[in-house]
Amino acid sequence: MSTKMEFHFTLGPVQAFVAQARRTRDFWAGSFLLSYLSGVAMVAAEVAGARILFPKPDKRFLSAIRGDENSPQSLPSQGSIPNRFSAEVSETFNAMAVVDAVHSAWCALAELVWEGDLQSIATPETQAVWQGQVEHFWDITWVITHQNADLPALETRKNMRTQYPPEQAGHKCALMAGWQELSGSLKPGKAHVREFWQTVKNTVKHKDIRPDEPLCAMAYIKRRFCHYFADLKVESHGFYLHGWKVPVSVPSVALMAAVPEIAHIGRTLVSAPSQEFNTFESQWKAAGGQYGERSSLPKELQAIQDRMATKLCLDGNAWHPSVYQSPKTYELKPEKCAQTKKALTTLYRRMALNPPSPFYAVLMMDGDSLGTQMSQVGKQESISEALKTFTSSVKESVDDAMGYLIYAGGDDVLAILPLDTAIQCAIDIRKRYMECFKVVNDERKKEPAAADREPIITSISAAIIYTHFKTPLTKILLDAHYVLDNCAKEGAGRDALAIRVEKPSGRALDWAQPWEHALNEDLTALAITAQFTKTLFGEVVEAEASNSFIHKLRDRLQTLIAKPNECNEADLTLLKHVISADLKQSSACQDLPITDIQQAVDTLLHQCIPHKRMGENNKPVPKGMPKIDGALLALFLASKGLSRIGGV
Structure with a gap:
């Protein structure tokens, strides 16, 4: 009788492959491919006799990899499998079969992209760079231990680095820092590099490729794999691994910023197109504009377009008036841009709309303290079950918020959303997460050994980055990780929401609070509600009046606190009355009762005071003096990001 062992597997590098992205599709592609290769490892492990312990795999994803799933509606289009897992195996388990399967799937996909795009134009230098990068990029780490062994075996193995990429000479990739781009040129200057990439663009004939954007092999595969993934079929150790049809485009960040306005236009025109819209669309075509969002509209917008004669799938850039001031950047005809912008302005005026906010949101969420509980054998099955249910429910929340889900696997969530809906989406996802764990905890109470079944204590933290659609995406993804780890988890003590606003001119604010402090009493909305902001700034946010209030508030916070870095109830009472009196004299608030103003100011001040979970009961307590960031966020x-705040 063979002894049961545990197989632990991880695939990396995660950040280098996923977070280095210029476009939303790069971001999605990295996440999807990492999930796919991790899924390949799971399938190979199961074929070799393993039983996956954690996390519970997405059966739909694994069925698609095996080629068992043929319904287009059931084929996955988002990553949902974490890059690490553990499985129960026998002593005779062949771990190298798992490694071989991952390598075979990756190399076969790379070969499809190479043959379809580059083989006919490749130089020997290009082929050498391609092969070296494809074959040496992934760092696969695995260990086999005795079951329930209480030692960090996988982490110890990861520290014993054995994967070293080849030396990267020449010019570097525009997407993935440090990797050589594919021309292989070692000549000084970039003329030869640009010439190579112009040839690639002329051959591929697709806007995926730009002459001024040289790519390494991994970045090129991310950019182009979706055109070839359906043709992937490779044999490994007696079984086949498959690809399937995936989206060739995902929503651009420019589209995501404009979603509320596009939705309003679509709902208005669903029964009959308007002359203003037809004129704008015609001018967009004349300017050389594309229809780059054909398969990437959020669910509600797609449903609207399916019912109307006109098209809402213009490139996301089309909806932003500022784009027409930089025609070269967006490959538009300069002589046509003035008329196109005029037609767009006329359309917005006809619809009684302001132009879209240039801001959208990146939402990142991560469960708190699950790692320590996973080490407790009696909790592993329940945690896996809760996370499986949670993962399958996240897309509905993001779809309802007219966003796009990049990844949901285990306790991790990554999505892009319109400015208007990001916070509510995060609140809804948190609610789903807590409900999933409540269900498994209730089930644990019913089991025969319930007295010995400790509840699973967990929560989920969130980071939201509001940023301009022209801001480099790689920077924002790195910022999101920092804000989640350092502001929500470390700064506010976990089970918290952290928000950063990143404007083109620099960071405008950082704000973080534990969830129950950030939300209203029934935990359904942010305490800084629309009604609250109307009290402070009026129905229409006027730049001069709002900035005057912010400057006055900053001055009051600096001068009316009795002791530096300390704010007591007496200070807050004084601040509330003085700031309320300031507001009562403003045009926005002069007709409001002083009690309404004081209530709004009281809410504002409490959202300006940082709180952190501390002590045995883990309750939020004030930490430090009030900061202006709460008012800046409000x-x-x-203003949907259109007012200057914090001097930027």
Whole structure:
């Protein structure tokens, strides 16, 4: 009788492959491919006799990899499998079969892209760079231990680095830092590099490729794999691994910023197109504009377009007036841009709309303290079950918020969303997460050994980055990780929401609070509500009045606190009355009862005071003196990012 062992597997590098992205599709592609290769490892492990312990795999994803799933509606289009897992195996388990399967799937996909795009134009230098990068990029780490062994075996193995990429000479990739681009040129200057990439663009004939954007092999595969993934079929150790049809485009960040306005236009025109819309669309075509969002509209917009004669799938850039001031950047005809912008302005005026906010949101969420509980054998099955249910429910929340889900696997979530809906989406996902764990905890109470079944204590933290659609995406993804780890988890003590606003001119604010402090009493909305901001700034946020209030508030916070870095109830009472009196004299608030103003100011001040979970009961307590960031956030949300805040 063979002894049961545990197989632990991880695939990396995660950040280098996923987070280095210029476009939303790069971001999605990295996440999807990492999930796919991790899924390949799971399938190979199961074929070799393993039983996956954690996390519970997405059966739909694994069925698609095996080629068992043929329904287009059931084929996955988002990553949902974490890059690490553990499985129960026998002593005779062949771990190298798992490694071989991952390598075979990756190399076969790379070969499809190479043959379809580059083989006919490749130089020997290009082929050498391609092969070296494809074959040496992934760092696969695995260990086999005795079951329930209480030692960090996988982490110890990961520290014993054995994967070293080849030396990267020449010019570097525009997407993935440090990797050589594919021309292989070692000549000084970039003329030869640009010439090579112009040839690639002329051959591929697709906007995926730009002459001024040289790519390494991994970045090129991310950019182009979706055109070839359906043709992937490779044999490994007696079984086949398959690809399937995936989206060739995902929503651009420019589209995501404009979603509320596009939705309003679509709902208005669903029964009959308007002359203003037809004129704008015609001018967009004349300017050389594309229809780059054909298969990437959020669910509600797609449903609207399916019912109307006109098209909402213009490139996301089309909806932003500022784009027409930089025609070269967006490959538009300069002589046509003035008329196109005029037609767009006329359309917005006809619809009684302001132009879209240039801001969208990146939402990143991560469960708190699950790692320590996973080490407790009696909790592993329940945690896996809760996470499986949670993962399958996240897409509905993101779809309802007219966003796009990049990844949901285990306790991790990554999505892009319109400015208007990001916070509510995060609140809804948190609610789903807590409900999933409540269900498994209730089930644990019913089991025969319930007295010995400790509840699973967990929560989920969130980071939201509001940023301009022209800001480099790689920077924002790195910022999101920092804000989640350092502001929500470390700064506010976990089970918290952290928000950063990143404007083109620099960071505008950082704000973080534990969830129950950030939300209203029934935990259904942010305490800084629309009604609250109307009290402070009026129905229409006027730049001069709002900035005057912010400057006055900053001055009051600096001068009316009795002791530095300390704020007591007496200070807050004084601040509330003085700031309320300031507001009562403003045009926005002069007709409001002083009690309503004081209530709004009281809410504002409590959202300006940082709180952190501390002590045995883990309750939020004030930590430090009030900061202006709470008021800056209120103004940002009220103005949809169009007012200057914090001097930027």
